[in-house]
Amino acid sequence: GEVKFYTAENLDVHSPDGGPPDWGHYTRSFGCTVFGEKPLLMMFHAGFEEKLFVLPRAPDGLRWFVAVDTSKENPDDICEEGREGTLGHQKSYLLKRRSMVILLGKP
DSSP states (O other), X not given: OOOOOOOGGGEEEEOTTSSSOOOOTTOOEEEEEEOSSSOEEEEEEOSSSOEEEEOOOOSTTOEEEEXXXXXXXXXXXXXXXXXXXXXXXXXXXXXXXXXXXXXXXXX
């Protein structure tokens, strides 16, 4: 099949507060929303304390579901496709220290 690559129009990189990313030397956190067939919100946090991320709105008609949270113990850290965890509210997500989270947009 044909290989497809994301373009700048498909990606939105942002800071935990939802603003422009901070690429400074001491920055330990950022997020990236990927708008594709299955929208993804990836959040990365290398800090030593918890970090609250403000979530962008999921695309119309979709909600964010938790697909990966590396702070959780196996087998709860990575969900099987179709078994993603419901995210109670869609406004923010508290990342644990030194972890990454992937949210999946779906109906």
